[in-house]
Every structure is written in structure tokens, then in C-alpha cells.
Amino acid sequence: MTGGGVAAGAGVTAGGAMLMLEDGTVFRGAAYGADGEAFGEMVFNTGMTGYQETLTDPSYCGQIVAMTAPHIGNTGVNSADPESRRIWVSGYVIREPATMFSSWRAERSLEDELRAHGVIGIAISGTRALTRHLRERGAMRAAISTRPADPAGLLERVLASPRMAGADLAAAVSTAEPYVVSPPEGIPLRFRIAAVDLGIKTATPRSMAGLGCEVTVLPAASTAAQILAPGPDGVFFSNGPGDPAALGYAVEAMRGVLAAGVPVFGICLGSQVMGRALGLDTYKLRFGHRGVNQPVQDLRTGRVQITSHNHGFAVAMPGGGGAADGSAWPGRSAAAGAAPAGGRVAASWAGPRPNAPARFETDFGSAEVTHVNLNDGVVEGLRMLDAPAFSVQYHPEAAPGPHDAAGLFAEFCELMEQTP
Numbered sequence: 001m002t003g004g005g006v007a008a009g010a011g012v013t014a015g016g017a018m019l020m021l022e023d024g025t026v027f028r029g030a031a032y033g034a035d036g037e038a039f040g041e042m043v044f045n046t047g048m049t050g051y052q053e054t055l056t057d058p059s060y061c062g063q064i065v066a067m068t069a070p071h072i073g074n075t076g077v078n079s080a081d082p083e084s085r086r087i088w089v090s091g092y093v094i095r096e097p098a099t100m101f102s103s104w105r106a107e108r109s110l111e112d113e114l115r116a117h118g119v120i121g122i123a124i125s126g127t128r129a130l131t132r133h134l135r136e137r138g139a140m141r142a143a144i145s146t147r148p149a150d151p152a153g154l155l156e157r158v159l160a161s162p163r164m165a166g167a168d169l170a171a172a173v174s175t176a177e178p179y180v181v182s183p184p185e186g187i188p189l190r191f192r193i194a195a196v197d198l199g200i201k202t203a204t205p206r207s208m209a210g211l212g213c214e215v216t217v218l219p220a221a222s223t224a225a226q227i228l229a230p231g232p233d234g235v236f237f238s239n240g241p242g243d244p245a246a247l248g249y250a251v252e253a254m255r256g257v258l259a260a261g262v263p264v265f266g267i268c269l270g271s272q273v274m275g276r277a278l279g280l281d282t283y284k285l286r287f288g289h290r291g292v293n294q295p296v297q298d299l300r301t302g303r304v305q306i307t308s309h310n311h312g313f314a315v316a317m318p319g320g321g322g323a324a325d326g327s328a329w330p331g332r333s334a335a336a337g338a339a340p341a342g343g344r345v346a347a348s349w350a351g352p353r354p355n356a357p358a359r360f361e362t363d364f365g366s367a368e369v370t371h372v373n374l375n376d377g378v379v380e381g382l383r384m385l386d387a388p389a390f391s392v393q394y395h396p397e398a399a400p401g402p403h404d405a406a407g408l409f410a411e412f413c414e415l416m417e418q419t420p
Contacts, residue, residue, distance in 0.1 A: 017122040019064075019093060020154045022141040025133060029124035031146035032097055033114030037154075039161040040064040040090030042142035043312065044131045046291030050400025051110065055089055055119075056082040058173035058199035059268065059310045061241040062164060064091035064142050065290075068131050073098035076106025077113040083201040083399055087114070088173065088241075091144040092121035093130065120144050138286040139164070139312060164312060165284055169242035170198040170250065170269065174220035181205035181215040188212055191416050194232040196222055198250060198269045199240025203399035207409050208236070221249050224256020234263040234416040237270030239395065244272035244282045244313055251276045258364045263419050264389035265412040268311055271391035274382055275315030278362040285378070288312035289393075292401035295374040296394060298381070299357040304374065307394035308401025314393065315379040317369065318360035359385075388419045 019027040021042060044066040045054055051072050054065065072094040092114060101109055114121055122144050124130070134140070143158045174197045183189055190212035195205055197217050205215040218227060220240070227235055235257045237250070244251075247269075254277035257264055266274045272282050289309035297304045357368040365386025371393070373380050383390040395401065396408040 017144065017146045018149060018151070018154065019122050019124065019130075020143045020145070020151065020158055021133070022155070022158050023137060024155060026151060027122070027124045027126050027130060029122045031121070032094065032123045033092060033111055033121035034118045035146050036118075036120050037143055037145045037147065037149070037157075038064065038091035038120040039141070039143045039158065041139055041164045041312070042066070042130075042134060043139050043288055043290055044068055044127075044134055045310075046293065047308075047400060048292075050292065052077055052081045052113075053083050053201075053400045054310075055087045055092070055113075056084045057201055057239075057310060058084050058088050059239050059241045061088045061169045061173050061199070062090055062162075062167065063241075064093060064144060065089045066093035066127055066130055066134075067095070068127060070095045070127070071098060072096070073101060073110035075103040076101030076108060077110055078103075078105045078107050080105065083203060084173075087117040087119050089119060091142075092119055093127065093144070094121065094123050095125060095127040097123050120146060122146070134287050139288060165243055166246055167242045168246035170220040170240045170247055173199045173241060175200075175217055176219060178216055178218050181209045181217065183209045183212050183214065189214055191233040191413060192216070192230070193234045193236055194218055194227045194230065195236040195238060196220065196227065196250065196253065196270070197240075198238045198247070198273070200238035201395075201397060201399055203397040204236075204238060204267075207397045207406070208412075211409055211413050213413070220247075222253060223249075224253045224260070227253060227257060228260055228262065232262065234265065234412060236412070237264070237266035237273055237391075239268030239270065239310070241269070243284070244269060244276055247273060247276075255363075258384070258387060258389055261387060261419075263412070263415045264391075265408070265415070266391035267395060268393060269313075271382065271393045272311075272313055272315055274389065274391040275379070278360075278364070278367055278382065278384075280318060280360075281316040282313050283316055284313050285311070289373065289375075289378070292398070294394065296371050296380045296392075296405075297374050298371055300370060305404035306402045307380075307405050308398045309394050311393060315382065317377075317379055318358050364389075388415050390415070 017031040048069045294309045359368045371381030380393040396405040
């Protein structure tokens with residue numbers, strides 16, 4: 001099966017490169033970036049801006065990312081916006097590459113940056129068809145080849161490549177040694193935070209430092225004893241790539257920190273780690289949440305925020321929803337993002353009842369689900385009721401994205417201030 005034939009357009013010419021999905025679907029297009037073959041999980045990002053931040057987000061390690069926005073590269077690349085030390089995507093799929101870039105901040109072209117980092121890309125006219133295919137069939141393994149390749153042979157290599165389920169990628173992207181991010185000059189020191197780097201973005205410790213926090217970033221495999229040894233005022237567990245079920249060491253560290261009664265804040269993968277530490281299950285979403293326009297509702301107040309997301313796994317709703325059956329809210333229809341791979345998306349999702357958080361018991365006291373995604377009911381926030389700990393599935397630092405959730409860092413500071 002072949003889809004997304006390449007139409008004439010700026011920077012896109014027929015042939016030269018192939019995108020092969022594990023179900024045998026082929027998209028042909030123009031080579032973009034480095035030369036060679038790349039393998040990874042095929043996903044899509046719906047953000048219309050922030051391609052440089054997306055490329056350098058460690059949460060995309062092991063993935064081939066397709067951008068749904070039609071024009072990519074218009075503003076070039078600079079040295080100020082990367083969210084980590086390198087580009088992490090395995091491959092990159094765009095529709096129409098910019099033939100020139102224009103920004104007073106630009107230092108080089110996007111294609112030059114991809115080549116410099118050895119990242120293989122392809123430009124296809126069928127990014128819409130690709131996105132619809134992934135929504136229907138789910139994220140799957142894929143390959144980009146810019147060299148002459150036999151489709152059957154390339155498909156064999158795709159099927160032999162690793163799956164994302166069961167993958168521990170946090171250790172691969174984490175810092176090897178601790179480092180410190182201090183408050184900017186003129187901002188007094190208020191708190192000292194130990195941040196466990198499961199794939200942390202540059203903007204995250206910088207956001208906390210701007211509120212007067214000295215942030216010590218620690219390797220992913222740090223134990224609870226190592227995290228707590230300096231006597232931090234709070235502990236932060238970051239975003240990151242891979243399957244939370246493979247991060248037993250991080251779950252044990254989280255449990256140790258929770259038992260110590262130190263304030264804890266987790267985001268994205270860190271929220272999934274907290275969920276598992278509290279006894280909840282995690283599961284793989286059909287196609288995940290990746291973009292900057294995800295509506296999330298606080299079940300305690302009914303307030304809705306538009307948020308930045310990048311995750312392919314989620315915490316199961318207490319009571320078993322959101323796991324094997326794909327449902328994300330007790331008594332509701334299956335969530336679109338949570339539907340089992342290969343199944344079809346449910347016709348609709350009725351949504352949660354405001355002021356009705358789902359409460360459950362843990363080894364550390366009572367807890368509740370505080371936030372859900374309004375598109376599909378996926379768990380988006382957890383909070384302990386008997387301990388100073390909370391988490392969200394989204395990115396309060398954005399980078400890129402809206403700033404509706406930026407106040408969560410201040411909320412973490414308030415929690416540290418209130419905890420003896």
C-alpha cells in the first residue's frame with residue numbers, strides 16, 4: 001500500500017526518499033537533512049510553532065516525528081532555543097520545507113542543523129494522510145531511507161527494530177553528572193530543589209530558578225537516599241521518553257521521597273512515575289498527545305487550560321479504566337487517545353463531571369485524580385491529600401506552547417513554603 005504521493009512544490013521533488021511504516025504503508029518524498037536510514041516509533045506533533053524545541057526535547061528520543069503544520073523551517077535555527085544538548089528525534093517528516101529562512105534570531109537553516117546532527121528527514125505531500133493513518137492505526141514502528149532501498153527489505157528491518165513499549169530511554173538521555181541551575185542575578189534564593197532528570201528540558205530548571213530556586217539536576221538512576229542526602233526543600237521528577245513501566249528504579253526513588261514527606265512535583269514521565277509509585281497502572285496510548293493545544297480540565301474547579309504535551313503513555317484511572325479496555329473514565333466510552341492499538345476510535349467521549357475528582361487510597365494516604373484531558377479523558381493530574389505531592393501530565397514550562405499552566409511552578413514553591 002502506498003500513500004501520500006509527492007506533489008511538485010517548494011523543496012519537494014518526487015522520489016529520492018521513502019518512509020516505510022510497519023504495516024507496509026509507504027510514503028515517498030524528497031530527502032531532507034542527513035543521508036542514510038533512520039528507525040523509530042512514528043508519531044505526529046500538531047504544534048504550529050516550536051520545531052526547534054521539539055527536535056531538542058529528549059522526550060522524542062527513539063521517535064520519528066511528523067509535523068502536521070505545512071511549513072517548517074521558516075524561521076531557521078538559533079543557538080538560544082534548544083531544550084537540550086542535541087537533537088533527539090530519530091527522524092523527521094515534514095510537508096513543505098522552507099526554501100529560505102527569515103528571522104533576526106536565525107543563525108542557520110533547519111536542514112543544515114539536521115545534517116550537522118546526522119538526523120535523517122523526508123518531505124512528503126501526504127502528512128495529513130500520514131496523521132490520519134496513525135490516528136486510526138496507532139503509533140507504529142517506521143523507517144526513513146534516503147538511499148535506494150527495496151521496500152520489502154526495508155519493511156523487514158522495520159519489523160526487526162525495537163518497540164517503544166518496554167523501553168527504558170530515560171537513562172540514555174539523562175545527565176551523567178549532577179549540575180546546578182541558580183537563580184538569575186538579583187533574584188534571592190528561596191528554595192533548593194533536587195530535580196531528577198528523566199529527560200529534562202532546559203526551560204524547566206530555568207523556570208524554577210526564575211522563582212528563586214536553586215535547582216540541582218540529578219541523573220535518572222539517582223536513589224531516594226542520593227536525592228534526599230543534601231536536604232532539598234523539594235524534589236522534582238521531569239519529563240522524558242520511553243515506557244514508565246520500565247523505570248522501576250525511578251518508581252522506587254519516588255516512593256522513597258514520598259515516604260520522607262518532602263514536597264514532590266512531577267511532570268509528564270515524572271507524573272507517570274508518581275502514578276506507578278502510588279499503585280496505579282500505566283498504559284500506552286493509541287497515538288499519544290503531542291502538540292501545544294491540548295485542553296485540560298481541573299476537576300476540582302472546572303477550569304480549563306490549554307497546555308503543551310508530549311507523551312505516548314498515561315496513568316490509568318483508579319479502578320482499572322484506561323488500561324486493558326482503553327477507557328479513561330469510569331462509565332465512559334473509550335478514549336480516542338487511549339483506544340487499544342488496532343481498534344477504532346470511539347465515536348465520542350462524554351467528558352468528566354466538574355468538582356468530581358476520582359479519589360483512591362495509596363501506601364502514603366489518600367490521593368485523587370485532579371485533571372483530565374477533555375479530548376479523550378486521559379488522566380492529566382494527580383495529588384496526594386495526606387502528603388505534599390502532586391503531578392501533571394503536561395508541560396508548565398511550555399517551550400513551545402501556551403503559558404496557561406506556568407503557575408504550577410509557583411504552586412510548587414507554595415507547597416515547599418507550607419511544608420515544615
